[in-house]
Amino acid sequence: MKKPLILVTNDDSIYAKGILALVEAMKEIGEVVVVAPSLPQSGMGHAVTLKNPITIEERNIFGPDVKAYTCSGTPVDSVKIARDVVLHRKPDICVSGINHGSNSSVNILYSGTMSAAVEAAIEDIPSIGFSLDDQHRDADFTLSKIVAKKIVTQMLEHPMPKNNLLNVNIPKCSEAECRGYRMVRQAHAKWTEEFEERVSPRGQQYFWMTGKFVNLDAGNDTDEVALSENYVSIVPIEFDLTHYENLKFIQEKWEL
Secondary structure, three states: OOOOEEEEEOOOOOOOHHHHHHHHHHOOOOEEEEEEEOOOOOOOOOOOOOOOOOOEEEOOOOOOOOEEEEEOOOHHHHHHHHHHHHOOOOOOEEEEEEEEOOOOOOHHHHOHHHHHHHHHHHOOOOEEEEEEOOOOOOOOOHHHHHHHHHHHHHHHHOOOOOOOEEEEEEOOOOOOOOOOEEEOEOOOEEEEEEEEEEEOOOOOEEEEEEEEEEEOOOOOOEHHHHHHOOOEEEEEOOOOOOOHHHHHHHHHHOOO
16 A cells, blocks of 8 residues: 655754654654755744745755755745645645644744645645644654654544644643643634834844733633643644624625
């Protein structure tokens, strides 16, 4: 039986520890091809490169059995160029990550990791974004590798009927401390930013963004709660941003 073709990408760059962990986990499942940014691209969201050329270069990073390419563009560019240039057939699944830091709640909108997975899903490729709730460059990905292997195996064996796309966040804990998996919803939360005014040594005024994350959701069925209780959070997501309740309200109430 032919092994599944697995496209691996991320936003922390092809040299990040998280993508190495993901590649190692995926090699136990199928044929792995990596196309990922050559430089860190955190917070790029669904950005694409329009006014500059995109280059790709093959890199022997993950061993002789894994084709790997750096992409000069964004995470979404990496998926697009993988689909159109690198791969010779549609991948069976695209996995993005493992991100250094969680992408729960509203963070999904900023995340290059998740946008890469969304881009693949737009092309009808089953996709998963994996994130570890630990931003340290030397974070321990032992649990993350176990989680990634288990969830990818399930998605390949039991694909969802529509918009085959998941946002998976993994708690910062050991395998023994992890309490299991929770299928949850995205929490309602936001970043409250402040811009700290500074002056450069040359007298140039500039601003440095600071702030904090605020969870506005009192529910106990969210990704934020699951992570805080050492559960792996699994959120099925979609890229249809239509607010159907408000659509119905406007159709019924507005006079246009």
